Amino acid sequence: xxAKYAVHVEDSRGRRHPExxxxxxxxxxxxxxxxxxxxxxxxxxAKTQVFTRRYSDHFRNRLTHTxxxxxxxxxxxxxxxxxxxxxxxxxxxxxxGHPPFGHAGEKALDAAMRDHGFSFDHNLHALRIVEDFEIRxxxxxxxxxxxxxxxxxxxxxxxxxxxxxxxxxEYLLDLRPPLEAQLIDLTDEIAYDTADLDDGYEAxxxxxxxxxxxxxxxxxxxxxxxxxxxxxxxxLLFNEVVKRVFDTLVGDLxxxxxxxxxxxxxxxxxxxxxxxGRMAAFSAPIEKERxxxxxxxxxxxxxSPALEGExxxxxxxxxxxxxxxxxxxxxxxxxxxxxxxxxxxxxxICDYIAGMTDPFIYQQYEKYCRD
Ligand code: MG
Numbered sequence: 001x002x003a004k005y006a007v008h009v010e011d012s013r014g015r016r017h018p019e020x021x022x023x024x025x026x027x028x029x030x031x032x033x034x035x036x037x038x039x040x041x042x043x044x045x046a047k048t049q050v051f052t053r054r055y056s057d058h059f060r061n062r063l064t065h066t067x068x069x070x071x072x073x074x075x076x077x078x079x080x081x082x083x084x085x086x087x088x089x090x091x092x093x094x095x096x097g098h099p100p101f102g103h104a105g106e107k108a109l110d111a112a113m114r115d116h117g118f119s120f121d122h123n124l125h126a127l128r129i130v131e132d133f134e135i136r137x138x139x140x141x142x143x144x145x146x147x148x149x150x151x152x153x154x155x156x157x158x159x160x161x162x163x164x165x166x167x168x169x170e171y172l173l174d175l176r177p178p179l180e181a182q183l184i185d186l187t188d189e190i191a192y193d194t195a196d197l198d199d200g201y202e203a204x205x206x207x208x209x210x211x212x213x214x215x216x217x218x219x220x221x222x223x224x225x226x227x228x229x230x231x232x233x234x235x236l237l238f239n240e241v242v243k244r245v246f247d248t249l250v251g252d253l254x255x256x257x258x259x260x261x262x263x264x265x266x267x268x269x270x271x272x273x274x275x276x277g278r279m280a281a282f283s284a285p286i287e288k289e290r291x292x293x294x295x296x297x298x299x300x301x302x303x304s305p306a307l308e309g310e311x312x313x314x315x316x317x318x319x320x321x322x323x324x325x326x327x328x329x330x331x332x333x334x335x336x337x338x339x340x341x342x343x344x345x346x347x348x349i350c351d352y353i354a355g356m357t358d359p360f361i362y363q364q365y366e367k368y369c370r371d
Pocket of ligand 1: 065069094095188
C-alpha cells in the first residue's frame, strides 16, 4: 500500500545507537511511542497555544493542538499512501521544543538570548530535547530516535542553510525532506488556522460577520450553510462553516499534492528529496485564501489588544527570570549549575526556561522576581 515515494521503514538510516529489533513494533512506531512517553510531551498539556487557561478550559493547549495535527496528518498521509507511523511520530513531536507562553514566550526567549550573542529556535531546541535532555534509558542519553524522525524535527517547517548550521550537516540540508515531514508544516497550519478561528470566536474576540468580511474561504461556506440551515443558532452555523473550511484545506492539500506527484512523475523518495521545491502544497487559489485567513488572524486575533496584556506578561516574566539567573546562577537547580560548567550560561538558562510549563514559570517568577 505504501507509495514508492514514501519512506519505507526497512530503508531507515537507523538510530545513533543500534538497538535490536522489537518483536511487534517497527522503528517508526517505537519512535512515536517514545515521544508519547517522554516528559517533554507530557509538559505540552500546560503550555499555551494561543489562549492561556484564564480564558477557558475548552480552548486548545499545545497538547490538544498536537493531537489535532496528528489526526489531520494521518488522514492526509493515508490518502497519499505515505508512511503513517512516521507521520504520526513527526506530528506528535513537532511542537515539543516550544517554550511557555506560546509565540510571545518564544520571542522573549530569543530576545534574551540575542542580548548575549545567541538565539533561540524551537526546532533546534526540540532536537536537543530528544537527543540530550530526555534521560530514560540506561544505554544512551536521549530517545535515540531514527534518522528520519530527527531529520523531520529539523526540516519540517523550513530549510536551514548548511553554511550557517555546520552542526546539522548529517541532516542532508541541501535536499528536501520526505513528504511525511513536508506534510507536517501544512497540517500544522490547517490545525491552528481553523482552531484559532474557533477559539477566537468562542472567546468573543471575533464575530461571524467580521470573519466573513475578511476571509473569503469562510464567507463562501457561510453562504452555503445559511441556505442549508436557515434556522440554526449562530454557534452551530459557525461550526458548520469551520468544518467546511477545514475540509476545503485538507481536500485541496491531498488533491494538489497528488497532482504534483503525477505531473512530475516522482516515483521514489530520492525524487522527492531532489525536487527543486517542496512537493506537498496547496493549489495556488487555496494557498492565496489560506494566506488571507492567516493574515486575518494576525491582524484581528494574535495582535488584538485583548491578548496584549498576556504578551507583555510573557515578555516581562521570561526577560526578568533570564536576567535573574544570569546574575545569580547559584539559584539554578543543581543539574543546570553542573551543565553551566561545560556550556555557556545563557544557553543553560535558555534550555531551562524553554522546558518550563506556564504554571511552573509563574511559580519561578513569584519566587525570584517578586520583592
Ligand atoms: Mg504546531
